[in-house]
Amino acid sequence: MLWSLIKIVVFVLLVAAVTFGADYLMQIEGGVRIALMGTEITLTPLATVIGLAVLLISLWVLLKLASLTVALLKFINGDETALSRYFDRNRERKGYQALTEGMMALASGEPRVAMSKAAKAEKFLGKPELTNLLTAQAAEMAGDSKKAEEVYKRLLSDDSTRFVGVRGIMKQKLAAGEEVVARQLAEKAIALKPKHVEVQDTLLNLQTRAQDWSGARETLSLKLKQGSLPRDVHKRRDAVLALSAAKAVLDTDESAEALEAAVEANRLSPDLVPAAALAARSLIEKGQGRKAVKLLKKAWEAQPHPDLAAAFAAIAPEESPAERLKRFQPLLRLKPEHRESKLVLAELNIAAEDFPAARKALGDLISEDPDSRALTIMAAVERGEGSSDTVVKGWLARALNAPRGPQWVCTNCHNIHSDWAPVCENCQAFDTLSWQVPPAGAVDSATGVQMLPLIVGALEEAASPEAVEAAEPAQDDPAPDVADVSEAEIIPMPTDHVIDDPDTPRQAANDGSK
Incomplete structure (x- = not known):
């Protein structure tokens, strides 16, 4: 409001000043006389002032036109001007x-x-x-x-965009399946930008696929140094890479170097079952049984596993079943309530032909958490105690349709692997295999219900364990061509289990039945 008032006052003053000046010029006597080439012009003071103003404006316009002309000529010539x-x-x-x-x-x-x-x-x-x-x-x-x-x-020709170009071509090569070229480009990209997490992960993935374990360990160390990987995860994955390197060295018969790599992998991650098993077997081959026992006990306490039990059994392969049962007691007491401890104890008792102890060792696994391994062990117990073929085959019928129990399962794609591997063979993910029970429906039995008539003669006989136990022993088998098929032939126990010795009760039971 005040500013508007000031502007109005200033405008009024200017108008008043112009009016006063014009009136003053009109009252002044005399004027300006201009004589040019015989022509004489007399101007009043007011006309003189107006003429001077017009002359100044004309000169200003002429100067601007001249400046514009010069600028236009420079523009046409390619020079930088206001127009350009x-x-x-x-x-x-x-x-x-x-x-x-x-x-x-x-x-x-x-x-x-x-x-x-x-x-x-x-x-x-x-x-x-x-x-x-x-x-x-x-x-x-x-x-x-x-x-x-x-x-x-x-x-690639510009330093500021070279990384973007290398990364883009790398992704193109990956999409085309040219992993060797993509790995070389990833190495160049990581040299340009060591902190780029995506390129780090891509390079690590390509190195593990190519089984370049030493290069993968260097990339893993780089991720730790740049802060893109937690220290505990780095320790675990470094152990996986060390174990993979040990297996690769072992394939070339360089046992000394393999032993060092396996022991290092176990040191980095004591709960990594394959590393502990491989390190223990390497120590056993070197005659260092005490170190192997200590190593396996530590790993068993972290996670009981059949591979650890098999490696523990390999420490003394010539011992009798009773001696083995006694030697396993300190190991099994570390995790007495664990499922694997119960199954191993049952297998050891079967090998020692103590079938009631084997049944007791199984505990409530058969009723609460049965799988094919537990049910097969139960079939062996029944055979060892002299039960009829109908009862034994009933247990085996249940084993065919029961879950297979914990296995090496990829946590990324849920693919099941028979053996541990650093990289999933299905989705190519690194360090995703975990010893766990597969998700429901992930595994379909290769035999299934269709095998039941071949085992027990009729589906009705395998309807429930009570029906099987209540059934009378059949004198005339409705399927004579499979009547003498033993449970070991139907569901063979895994070859790396502890009870797979020459004197297993399954074999003895089969010989007795024959």
């Missing part, structure tokens, strides 16, 4: 507008429009570091890999 700067600003505005529209089209899933806008932006801006990246991404979205790779190669 004006047109440059206009082109820049249009270029950034096209670039913005191209980015919006890319985000909207319109790759062809994005490529067109990128070409327009390149025409106006002349900044390939911006427009080439947009073009490459749009070409990737459109499925034009050849165009995308061509554009990424252009980015």
